[in-house]
Amino acid sequence: MEIVYVGSKSNNETALGCSVFAVIGAVSLILAIMTQCSGDDGNSDAASTIKPTASATASSPKPVSPSPEKSFTQEPEKTVTPKPKKVTMTLAVIANTPGTFEQFKEFVAKHGTAKQKKAVKHLDGWRGYERKLFYPVLEASSDYPTINYEAIDGGDTAELDKMMDLEKQSQYIAEAFAAWWNIDEEATLQVYDRGGEHTAGTACIRPDSVKHEGSCL
Structure with missing residues (x-):
């Protein structure tokens, strides 16, 4: 009497199937990484070409030039004019x-x-x-x-x-x-x-x- 095993696979077939799934998984991972990298580059390029709006330029503080240093000069002393001497003759x-x-x-x-x-x-x-x-x-x-x-x-x-x-x-x-x-x-x-x-x-x-x-x- 011959016994037939239904639904069973050999070890070689099982290994082959695992290899196929491994290859498909690796390819999907590579494609995902490439898509993500290409998306980042596009965003960076777009961001680099965007110019600041007028409102942003207006709101940004203008550079203030440094004021020249004040020269501190000593004020001359006030001289008191002496009163003229009066005539003492009769x-x-x-x-x-x-x-x-x-x-x-x-x-x-x-x-x-x-x-x-x-x-x-x-x-x-x-x-x-x-x-x-x-x-x-x-x-x-x-x-x-x-x-x-x-x-x-x-x-x-x-x-x-x-x-x-x-x-x-x-x-x-x-x-x-x-x-x-x-x-x-x-x-x-x-x-x-x-x-x-x-x-x-x-x-x-x-x-x-x-x-x-x-x-x-």
């Missing part, structure tokens, strides 16, 4: 010494106020020195106009305004003189008009003569 000596009037005008031109400079420009020189009543008086000649006192008595307001203005000018001159002269006693400055017969203004020589309207009180 009024009588000032009135009778040549050159004192020019010295006074130079002082006012350099240190005086605008109103003082304007008033002193009308002076021509020292007229003299005299002691009147309680105060010594320094007289100065000028080119100021003559005041018509009769017209003022008659109610001429224009002539009155002229007289008041000349009184104010004499106050500026006296104030400038007080800044130049070392006051040893209260004195009076009399400014004569262009005719030399009448005074154009009278003021007390004191540092605040304008504030006190020329008064020595």
Whole structure:
């Protein structure tokens, strides 16, 4: 009696089948690897050709150039201008010494106020020195106009305004003189008009003569 084995394979066939499956598996693995590698290269190439959008460029910070180094220089020390020395001569000596009037005008031109400079420009020189009543008086000649006192008595307001203005000018001159002269006693400055017969203004020589309207009180 012969026995037939159905569905059984020999060892050679089994080995052959395993070899075929092994080859197919290896080929599939190689193809998968190649596909993956080729996909990566495509993505990298595409990424390399993509340009940044305008919004990305705008949002990116601009490079800031380094600012130049600040130079630290030492500021020069402020020099304090010393006050000019005052004249210590008496009024009588000032009135009778040549050159004192020019010295006074130079002082006012350099240190005086605008109103003082304007008033002193009308002076021509020292007229003299005299002691009147309680105060010594320094007289100065000028080119100021003559005041018509009769017209003022008659109610001429224009002539009155002229007289008041000349009184104010004499106050500026006296104030400038007080800044130049070392006051040893209260004195009076009399400014004569262009005719030399009448005074154009009278003021007390004191540092605040304008504030006190020329008064020595």
